[in-house]
Amino acid sequence: MILLKLAISSLYNRRASAFLTLFTIAVSVMLLLSIERVRVDAKSSFSNTISGTDLIVGARTGDIQLLLSSVFRIGHANNGVSWQSYQYIKQQRGVNWTIPLSLGDSHKGQAVLGTSADYFQHYKFAKKQQLRFSQGRAFAHLNEVVLGAQVAAKLGYSLGDSIIISHGMGNTSFHHHNDNPFTVVGILDATGTPVDKTLHIPLAAIEQIHSTNHHTGHEHEHEKPTDLIGNPKQITAFLIGFDSPLYTLQVRRNINQFKNEALLAIMPGVTLRELWEMLTIVEKILLLFSMVVVLVSLLGMLTTLLASLNQRRRELAILRSVGARPWHLFALISIESLLITFLGCLVGCGLFYLLMALAAGYLQSHAGITIIIAMLSSYELMLIGAIMAAGFIVGLIPATRAYFYSLSDGMSIKI
């Protein structure tokens, strides 16, 4: 008890250097926790993007390219799947549902996805969660659009607004489909996936806007689009759900060997994992760096403690003279290093939550990573425990020196 009091008063007496040491440790703890949390949440956001889908089918490219273009809206699919092939595969045994995806258009930089109403029923993310409407309903007519949560929030759209879709990606596109305004009929709940950044329109409408656009002069009246009839010639990709996952491998092989067209079927879970594995090297380097930062901060503490020990010989000698045993001094220095590490970890956790609270919005909108401000996970607690243990072990070095100092110096020290 007296040792704790002495350690606290002594540290308070040297508060400037003690605080700096503590702050260094706090920052390193914050860094380690943040990197760990972003890593875990990035991984889960990533693998939560799509679930419940057994196969993704597109034109033959690489597995990862197909996944990126169809699910993450990154890159372009150069080729599509013909409507005939889509219809053929749809009829296969075991196919429960399919969702056609047609990409390539945009609205103010946000992706436009042409799809069927099945999308709102069968598309699932995270732990097989369905898409939910925060407002409105699914599209039922050609000129209706359903917005992802972020599109609506970012562009300030609400139900009933009228918007115009442009051809191609990017908001600098010259090709605006001015004659086909869409009415917002539904807004989806936030999902933390690319769905939030997507405008959903009926598949037939994609065909409609493109075909009308090909008539350069617009000299004749179009039929007024009223319902969802009309088939496109091609779609970008489609998703398949089976009655039973047992069909997956069989159908996948059939599709990959499909004679009429060069197609590729991938299992999203497998490809997601492959993609993540490509990124693990980055993740490992980040973790390594943050561990080095922790190590450096602990070495900083060691330096401070060792340097202060020299100035504290008199203090330690006084303690010895009033009856403190060598192990008392050993314990005193150990308690000091533990206190610094403990408070450093505590402050570090505080900084970590502050940083997460501040950065959550940014990470969500710019990286699509949903940060969950939750209690520390057992792994994170283990990391903190490891830091505390390392701090304690580092503290044993000056503590051991104090132990022997006191014996050789004793009370005869004269400064």
Next chain:
Amino acid sequence: MINIKQLSFTWQKQQINPTIAITSLEIAKGEHVFLHGPSGCGKSTLLSLLAGINRPTSGQLSILGCELGQLSKSKCDKFRAEHIGYIFQNFNLLPYLSPIDNVTLGCQFSKPRQIKALINSPTLNQEASRLLNALGLDEQLHQQNVASLSIGQQQRVAAARAFIGSPELIIADEPTSALDANNRQSFINLLFAQANEVNSTLLFVSHDTSLQPLFNRNIDLVSLQEQDK
């Protein structure tokens, strides 16, 4: 009280002349002894032997009938904490503790000392306060920052810390070297008064021979050692 016979101490084994070589020295209980000698004659070494920091190379050194050379290191520490009060030359106090906390420090590490301190007062803090008053430190300074005290006041706090729990032996290692002549005189008188009150033996070490007349016994360490050669 202190009994030394054929004591010798060398820092290194190959050393030819021992740092300390005393044939015989006896100090009785309650004596006020002035131990003096020039710098480098082994005063500090002798004190470290008396305090049980270092062990005699050969010979006998007993305090209160207890042979220090035969005690284990931890027993030595325990013995020192219980029976010896130590006053340093200067910079004696822990700057981050109040005078009261500085005084009670010794009792925190030694249970017997704590029990003895509590004979006079109901709490340790009251006992510390009583000693500080007896040594002439004003009540309002008791909780003040140690660094704001003058050297003379700090030395009084240090003396109070040595006296708390009435140890049998008080070792004062040049405690007055930072004080001027007047303060030196009054400080030593206070030491005497306290030592008499609890019947402690006072071993006062200094190279300043002008203090000699104040003590009832003087030991010149140089001549004490030379007798033997």
